[in-house]
Amino acid sequence: KAGVTQTPRYLIKTRGQQVTLSCSPISGHRSVSWYQQTPGQGLQFLFEYFSETQRNKGNFPGRFSGRQFSNSRSEMNVSTLELGDSALYLCASSDWGDYGYTFGSGTRLTVV
């Protein structure tokens, strides 16, 4: 069974640009959630999608957005990048929250 696939693995962007990250969940999983990890703040929840609907949202500015497609693949978009957006972005896949979450390898975003 394939795991959670995140692409790309690494990105370097310039301040002010926008970026799109992709996450393909485990086959059959309908929930995809996104997290930002930084050395100072640790892992922080961005949002969660379930069957194409945003079900839960963390405390991040509106520059951070996401969506989920009918095949459960999800994308996360960050507009008007700031230096502080440099982080490891992780996505997690779940069949249902009760059964735990499986994480991808992450996308390392560097904003210069």
Place this chain on the structure above:
Amino acid sequence: KQEVTQIPAALSVPEGENLVLNCSFTDSAIYNLQWFRQDPGKGLTSLLLIQSSQREQTSGRLNASLDKSSGRSTLYIAASQPGDSATYLCAGGRGSQGNLIFGKGTKLSVKP
């Protein structure tokens, strides 16, 4: 607001020692508790999931327990090995609410 605290923040032990990592949470309404391992620059690897109806889970040399009434979980690692060196994260889940609340982690170093 749910908060998760992990103690100690860092731990260095000689190979072969048994050790305990601690995790405490403020909201006893958490549904399940998941322990992860993270190697530097990598994603999260799920180690153990304690579901809402369970008190304990075991996998190989790892044993995790959950006491909701006291707001605590422990991860016990038996006969530690250098390959166990990593950051260990605990996370509380709210089931269908779709997100995990993470502690800041315990960085474990096992010396040969």
